[in-house]
Amino acid sequence: MSFVIPPTAAAIVAGRNARHRRRTVISLVLAGLVLAAFASTLMVGQTFYAPDEVIRVILGERVPGASFTVGELRLPRASLGVLAGFAFGLGGVAFQTMLRNPLAAPDIIGITTGASAAAVIGIVFLGLDETGVSFLALAGSIATALAIYLLANRRGFASARLILIGIGVAAMMQSVTSYVLTRAAAWDLQAAMQWLAGSLNGASWDSVAPLALASVVLVPLVLAQGRALGALRLGDDVAAGLGVRVRVSRVTLILAAVALLAFATAAAGPIAFVAFMAGPIAARLLGPGASLLLPAGLVGALLVLAADLVGQFAFDHRYPVGVVTGAIGAPYLIYLLARTNRSGGSI
C-alpha cells in the first residue's frame, strides 16, 4: 500500500522529535547525576581523596592510602550502589509497566519480602555465611515470584489478581521473618536486622561480582522487551493484534526482572522502596508515553547512591541506605495510594 505523504507528516516529525529530545536530555542529566553521586561516593569519607587520586586508583596505580580505601572499600560500595539501584529501578518499572499499576512493584508484591524471609532463615536457623545467605535470598525471591505467578495464572492471567496475591504473599513472608526474628539469638538478630535494612556496608568485590555478571546478561534481556512492553501498555488484546507474542514477552520480562531483583537483593539486601519509587519518579520526569526502562534504572541507581551518601554523612550516626530510602518511600506509598484512588491511574 502506498500513500501520498500529507503535509501533516512534517508536523508529526517535529512533535515527536521535540518529545524525544526532551526525554534524551533528561536521561542524560540523570546519567550525569548518577556519575556525580558515584564519584562523590569514591571521594568523600573520613579521608577526602581528590578526583585525580581516585582516577589513578581506578587505573590501577598504587596510591598510598587511597589504594585500599578507594580501591577496596569505596569502589565496591559505589559499584554495588549503582548496580543494585539500577537493577531495582529496572526490575521495578518492568513489573509496574507490565501490570499497568504502580503498586505492582516487586517490593510491594512480595518478591523481595520472600528474599528477606529466606535470608533471615539462613542467618538465624542455618548459621550461613554471607555467600550462603545471598544464595538463599536469591532462591527465596525466585521461589516467591514463581509461587505468585502460578497462583495468579490459574484460569487466565489477570494483573489485579497477581497484585492482590502478591500483597497476601508479602504479608505471609513478613510474618515468617517476624517469627524467625523472635527465635533469634542476640548476635544473629543484629546480623539479620542489618541484612533486612538493606545496606552497602558489607560491599566487597565478592558481593559485587555475581550481580555484575547477572546484569550483563539480564539488563539487555529486559531492555530488548522495551517495544513489546510499550505495546502491552495498550492492553493484552491490542498488543497481540500488533504482533506481540504476549505470553512470551511477559514470561521473559518476569523471569529476567525477578532474577535481576533477586541478585540485587542478595547482594545489597532489600533496599526499601527503590524498586517501587524509581519508575513513577522516572515517569514524572520524562513525561508520559516514553519507555521508562532505562530512565527508571538510572533513577534507581541515583536514589541508592544519594541515599547512601545521606545515610553515611548527613547525621551523627551512620544509617544503612535502606533506612533512608524507607523514610522517603513510605510517605510516597501513602501519597500514591491516595492519588491512585482518585485517578485510578497507571504510572
Next chain:
Amino acid sequence: MTDAHTLSADAVTLAYGDRTVVEALSLDLAPGRITAIVGANGCGKSTLLRALARLISPRSGQVMLDGTVLASRPTKEVARTLGLLPQSPLAPEGIAVADLVGRGRHPHQRLLARWTADDYAAVAAALEATGIADLADRSVDELSGGQRQRVWIAMALAQETEILLLDEPTTFLDVAHQIDVLDLLTDLNRSRGTTIVMVLHDLNLAARYADELVAVVAGRVHALGSPRDVVTAELVRDVFGLDCSVIPDPLTGKPLVLPSGRHHVID
C-alpha cells in the same frame, strides 16, 4: 485490489474452559467488503472475532489467512495483514495522540530501530484519514469519547493492514459519533479497499453499513448474506427473540427494524 487477502474460519470450535461458545463454525469473509457480525448477548460473536484475530486458539478447526493456518504463521508477520481494534483498549496516561497512533507501526519496526520515513508517512496518513491531524500533539486523556475512538482507529490504520477487525467500535459513543465512526470505516473501505469485519450491536446500523451480514445464534451462523436478503422479522425473532416489523429504510431502501414491545405492538 489485485490479490486481496482472504480470511476464513474452517469448522472452528471455541471454548472458555469447558464451556463451548462456538461450535464447528465455518465462515468465509468477503475480501474488500464490510462485514458485520450481529447476534444476541453471549451468542459467541465477539469470541468468533477474537478467534479470527488469533487472540484465542480454536479447540478444533482452523482460522485460515490466505489459505494457510493462521496459528502457524509468525504473529508479527500476520500483524502486517490483519489489524485489530478490541473492545476496551487502554491509553497510557498522558500519551500524545501521534505517539499512540505510532504504536500501530509495531509490526513494521525492528528491535531498537528508529522511526523511518514510512512510519511517519503512515501515521500522518492515518491522522489525516481520521480527521485528527490537528490533535497530533494533544494528550489522549483530554479528548472526548468520539475523538478517542478516532485515535484508536487511526492506530489500527497506521498498522496498514488490508484486513481490519473491530469489536463493537461504536460502544460507549452517542448516536452522532456512532454514525461518524461507521462513515469513517466506510471511507476506508471505499478508498483503500480495506476488508472490514466488525461486531455490531445495533442491527439497524449493521443493516445500513454492512455489505454482508453474519447473524450468529448460539455459536452458529444462522444467516449470512446481504442485509436486504437477510434481515426479516423472522430473522430478528430467531436471533434476538424480539418481535418486530421490518420496513424499507426511507433513506437507503435497506431494511429497517422497528422493534415492538409489550406496550407497542404493530399489527
